[in-house]
Amino acid sequence: MTHQQQRPASVVPLRSRAEPPEEPLWRDLVGRVLRRERVARGLRLRDVAERARVSVPYLSELERGRKEASSEVLAAVADALGLRLVGLLALTQAELARATTSHLGGVHPLAGPRQARPSVPPVDGQPRALARTAA
DSSP: OOOOOOOOOOOSSSTTTSSSSSSHHHHHHHHHHHHHHHHHOOOOOHHHHHTTTTTHHHHHHHHHHHHHOOOHHHHHHHHHTTTTHHHHHHHHHHHHHHHHHHHTTOOOOTSSSHHHHHHOOTTBBOOOOTTOOOO
């Protein structure tokens, strides 16, 4: 019987560990904003966690980007920080724009190549996005 030589299996990583991701994860950005806002207000993790009715370890994991919070938890934590949910999301969006712009070498994240969109016929003379649908 002939014996075939076995080659060791090789694993190809999806992304090099040295290569930074193209865009940061939303949970990382939310975490940065939560921590920045908490520290700016001089609050401890415990203070915010108690006000938001979440555990200190959970809030810590949110701030470190280890957990992804529901909208209800984000609203409670935002409220504990004296923010509205829309304010927290706006701060996070601004953080995303800064992080993406710096990653793209100063190019605004929305300045990418435009893709052709399919033509959508208007409804009652209004663009489809603005037209109200009949109930």
